[in-house]
Amino acid sequence: MKYLLAGLGNIGNEYAHTRHNIGFDIIAAFVHKHGGEFRNDRLAYVAEVKIKGRTGICICPTTYMNLSGKALKFWLEKEKIPLERSLTVLDDLALPLSKMRIKPAGSDGGHNGLRSIQALLNTTAYPKLRFGIGDTFPKGMQAEFVLGKWKKEEEPLVKLKIEKAVAAMEIFIFQGIEAAMNEINSKEFTL
Template identity: 65%
Template sequence: MNKFLIIGLGNVGAEYNHTRHNIGFDVVDAFVLKNNGMYKLDRLAYVAEVKWKGKTFICIKPTTYMNLSGKAFKYWMDKEKIAIENTLTIVDDLALPIDKIRVRSSGSDAGHNGLRDIQLTLGTDKYPKLRFGIGNNFPKGMQVEFVLGKWLKEEQPMIIKKIEKCTEIIENFATIGIEKTMNIANTLSFTQ
């Protein structure tokens, strides 16, 4: 099957634009832009259809807010008749250093509300994820402010590089499969 669902997790609203928690939106935006796609506001999400090398990517940014991401995920997966293994969810990850990304074919929500809702909605944690390390450089008790905060100026060049690389990871996922993509992505290390 040559159809894929790419889900970027984030929150709608100007105050969330380009925050650490919205990196899923930023990666999907970069992929859509790279392939001259256009979003339209549709049911539960902003949706762009992208064609690349004979493959179709349905790219969504849920409008349900992070904690209800599963609703949009399931709706578009069912509507477009896309197999769960042909979905890729892009999400911020506090447990990963800022210079890393991780691709996994399954795995727990690791305390992430967006992933938790998807897992509850789908009834499984066996769906591919691209975890974008945001690090955990915050004082005790300041996790929410950190996650909903913007990247530091000195981090931005590396974040731009990581976002570009993530668009290639999406392409790899669709062309060489999850296992080979994991071998490439999970050894990468980015520098500032």
Template identity: 60%
Template sequence: MSKFLIVGLGNIGQEYAHTRHNIGFDVVDAFAQKHGGVFRTDRLAEVAEVKWKGKIFVCIKPTTYMNLSGKAFRYWMDKEKIPMEQTLTIVDDLALPINKLRLRGGGSDAGHNGLKDIQAMLGTDKYPKLRFGIGNQYPKGMQIEFVLGKWFPEEVETVNKKILACTGIIEQFAQIGVEKTASQVNNLDFSK
């Protein structure tokens, strides 16, 4: 049975729940829920294991806080003996508009502290990432407040649509790989 590590990035604590920066947690929650997975508290992360079509998905939400995400990623990748190309990290992205998702097999951390730490721990940026566009509708100097803030009411429908789409993208990624899945995903517009 092939195994996949699905890593949702976010911060633990009620004050961060369902904020833009925690979208990785929300996607991984939705995926686990769809497949009947239940999270338990384990080493460096909340962990749920789900089986689907002969594949095992180890879903983690690091409890290390965003800036130390690499620690949990590395631990679970090594513990479960999962190859790097069978990991998928779900992360918020300011550079992408709210109606977009972008899947790639590698790529820079783009200034994201969670990705920065994972890259430092792995020694490479060549690991698959699913970037969840959060837009950049904030006044100058207000980036942190925006990223750690809740979705605007007019964004909620699009966000929910994208979360649902992400659960299917994770399945596709495991079935047909990052390149083929990316070619189907990266041009979608979720505002329609």
């Protein structure tokens, strides 16, 4: 059983550990926990991890956010993984920092990475893990907020949520999306 686990973000040091790159950080934490290592491959940094007889193909696209669909489509096809056994991990402005959501389908919600995936796969019906980043920014400052680093006081909660997201990914792999949804969708994450 193979799964494609895709974290959305932008390559380059200026984007490292920003709100918009939380997908990269969660995938990296998952790969690290399971003893994998990334290699630079076609359209993505790729790591293959084995977990109790299952295989996770973990990707962080190197296409930049707006072209994430190219990497996702390529790796789904290359590894012959059905769409329902993929999980796309991303930041979400519409959710507060205390929330995360897993759903089997859903719109792009204005997220450029999801818009690219949706356009290339021609569907909104693929599993997503949305990591709430909140929307605490002044009017007109959305891009700066999304591409900005976490505030010092947010970092401990972000770290906790990354751990919970990794655990939810494991539940997704072993018990399915319903169990993963039950695990995190109604939870309020606080310190």
